[in-house]
Amino acid sequence: MTLIYGHRGARGEAPENTLPSFRRALDAGVKRVELDLHLSSDRQLMVIHDPTLRRTTGLGGKVAHHSAADLMRIDARRGGPDWPELCPIPSLEQLFTACPEFEHYQLEVKSGSAGQSRIVLDAVTKLVERFGLQDKVVLTSSSRTLLKTARDSGFSLPTGLVEEYGLIDWIKSCKRYGCDYLILNWKLCSAQRVASAKAQGLHVSVWTVNEPALMQRLVDMGVDSIITDFPHLAVDTLADSRG
Incomplete structure (x- = not known):
C-alpha cells in the first residue's frame, strides 16, 4: 500500500509549515508529514522551508538571525492559501507537542557546513528522544555534507537522500x-528506477505529487510513498484506486 505524506503539512490547503497546515493533514486522515528545518540564532529547530523570511512572511532577514521566541511571533501566511487566523512559524518542539497524532515525520534539513550539521543532528536527536519518536522519524537532506556527518558521527536515526536533478547514481549515494x-x-521516476532502489532495501518516497492521474501512475510504478500538497485529494484518489 502506498503511503501518503503531507507536504509541509498540507501546503495546498493551508499556509505551509504552520500548525494549521499540519492539522489539515490530520483532518484528511494523513498521519505522515514532510517538513523543513532551519536553526534559529539560539539553535532551536524551526519549521520553515527557506533560509530567509521573505517568501512566507514578507519580512527581511535570515531565519538564523532571529531567536526562536521571535520567530514564533512572526505570521507566515504570505503567499499561501487564504487563512483567517495568524499562522506563526512553529518550532519542531511545538509541532511535536501540538500534533502527537502523527505516525511518521520526514524532517528535511537544508545544506550547511559540517559544524552546523553536527548542531542540527544533536538537536534533532535530543528532541526525538525527549518525545519518544525514535521509530517515527527519518532525517532527510540533499546535502552530502549533512549525510556524511550523520554517517560518521553514528547518528542513530534513519536518514534519506533527497534527489531533484538526477545527476548522480542515487542508489550508490x-x-x-x-x-x-x-x-x-x-519527474525522475520510472518503474525500473523505483524497482532498482527498492531491491536495495530503500524506501522510495516521491514529491511533489498533486494530480490524481500522476498519483495513480506512481502507485503503479511501486513507489512506497507520495508527498503531496493536497492530502484530502490524495486520500480520496488512493481510496478510489484501491477499490
Missing part, C-alpha cells in the same frame, strides 16, 4: 551515506 530512504522528484 544512498549506500555510501547509509541512507534508508530515497526521496525523488517525481
